[in-house]
Amino acid sequence: MRPITPHTSFAGAVWPAIPSPPAAALLSILYQLGQTEHCLDAEIEQARRPQLVGLIRHASRHSPFWKGRFDAAGINRLIESGPAIAAAEWSERWLGLPILTREEVQELGDDLVIKDLPKGHGHIAEIVSSGSSGRPVRISRSTLDHLYWQAFQLRSHVWRNRDLSGTFLSILRDEQRPPSSKGVHMRRLGDWGAPVATVWPTGPSVLLDYRASIADLITAIREISPDYICTFPSLLLEILRVARDGDLALPKVKEVITVSEACPPELRELCREVLGAEMSSSYSAAECGGIATQCQAGTWHAQSERMVVEILDNGGSPCTPGTTGRVILTPLQNFAMPLFRYEIGDLATVGSGLCECGRKLPVIADIPGRARDLVMLPSGEMRPPYYGHNAVMDVRSIRQHQVVQTSPINICLRLVVANALTREEERFIISKVDAALEGAFQISIEYVESIQRQASGKYAEFERAFSP
Ligand SMILES: [Zn+2]
Structure with a gap:
């Protein structure tokens, strides 16, 4: 990364800067990592x-x-x-x-x-x-x-030589989106947030909630014209396919950063073709x-x-x-x-x-694991399959779970449990999953002995068991 002067915490000591204690701690770890990464x-x-x-x-x-x-x-x-x-x-x-x-x-x-x-x-x-x-x-x-x-997050920015003055767009879940919100929900922020902005001055960032139609997300990306896009591979694949097939030109970006899942093999090439960008992902x-x-x-x-x-x-x-x-x-x-x-x-x-x-x-x-399907809404729109996974976690008897969309209107929660769930626990999970999926599906529970990985080694926490 080209040298960037950190924020200083002393008036009159702008360059070389003397960072605040939290930024200094991060930079001191980063300095050591810059040496150890060359060790055997x-x-x-x-x-x-x-x-x-x-x-x-x-x-x-x-x-x-x-x-x-x-x-x-x-x-x-x-x-x-x-x-x-x-x-x-x-x-x-x-x-x-x-x-x-x-x-x-x-x-x-x-x-x-x-x-x-x-x-x-x-x-x-x-x-x-x-x-x-x-x-x-x-x-x-x-x-x-x-x-x-x-500190290790900062290291990935340094390794990828990112231009911190650029605009960083995340298309993820925004917990601050009001439940009644329809259509595109985005928040424009002054910087890239912690830990990057703790240390260095940065350009702006935008958090775009993924709960919008692919067409609306494409319109938003065109409007924002970001330098970096960070999102789920499964969602990105859908966005790029729709943009390419509909002849909707997307702005050129410097890099696409994918999170949470394994990348479909065709995604890297599609990023180059549609966005002119290289793709990176974190494990x-x-x-x-x-x-x-x-x-x-x-x-x-x-x-x-x-x-x-x-x-x-x-x-x-x-x-x-x-x-x-x-x-x-x-x-x-x-x-x-x-x-x-x-x-x-x-x-x-x-x-x-x-x-x-x-x-x-x-x-x-x-890293062959962690592939994910998108959920298909009854309207035909595709979304990342957020089903309120914390609610499932709240029921301690659940040892393993998998969410399967069995038809355009049916979702089945497959559960491996240590003890049988009570009626109240079943109702609790169904209501939470129903709310997370915005009431679009019939939800049922199926108890199973175990949930196996696919032959490829992939484990699908969410699976769509049919093709659109
Ligand atoms: Zn290397």
Whole structure:
């Protein structure tokens, strides 16, 4: 990214600037990341070991569950044997530490939360995620963890060399849209928001709620004429198809950033054709933030300073380059709810070789999961399938869920439950899903034993079981 002077917090110290403490903290992390991304795996592993060991000690001290696991795997004994631990011995013990499944996180619940945080880690906030397997989990996160999260967000802007003076358009869900709102709902904002605008001056941004017809969204994009568009791949695909087939010229943009889902293979080419833009996407999870980020060369790099990323075969051994396995994560900075060797529910393919960008962080060749269909409204319009997923999370007996549109007017909630739901719980979920889908469908519940991934490894939290 071309040098941009940060906001200063001192009158008369405009250049070079002296940023405010929050911006300075973000920039100091970013400065270090700019160095570590050129380190080899073994060097990163060595550098992050004290962070990981500190987290293990904290978890062992405050959580009987984790103490039991680390004792059984011989990791606590190894740590106490002294600071010089051979890499091979560490690796052997680490691979002996059991994988933490989503079911375990669901069942252990608050037992995994550590309220006694080290000084300076701030408060605890809770987030919910269904991730890519439809199994809802609740994650507690500290203020400090959020700061790291933001620093890694900044890194993706730097890697992609984005022009911060441009106009940034997000086509996502705007929680501030009034329920009665019909048609296009957009909010124009003065800057790009945190964390970018915390650090640097930026151009304006626009938040465009996706709940409008594709034709209206296209009109809005033409009016806004953004430099960057950030949205769901499934929605973008629909917008670009309609624009191309209807001969509706869209303004040229610098880059398209997709979030939340895997990208259909044809999307990259369509972005070039219709918007004249390259596409990038982030691989992240609500539990831990960015897992892998795409550099300017389009390569996914694992964010090794943020978490230990393992890709394992069915036998539990690390996959070799070119092979696909389960993604196992150990986030390093969240002391409020440490997760060690957590199975996120995605599959990924190990990459090989060095990237042309020169960074040495591990390459992930492909992340085949997380594709999503659009819901088709009875009117024929297509929308991202927002069905009020937090309401489903609120019913704790639900272990896994999938929302299937079985016809133009029917939605079926397929549920795997630990205990039978009460009538009140069933009515609660149906009413919430009905409200989220704006009363457009007949909604029913079907109880099933399990919900499997498709053969491709994709898990569809929402599926449209018919073609328009
Ligand atoms: Zn690269």
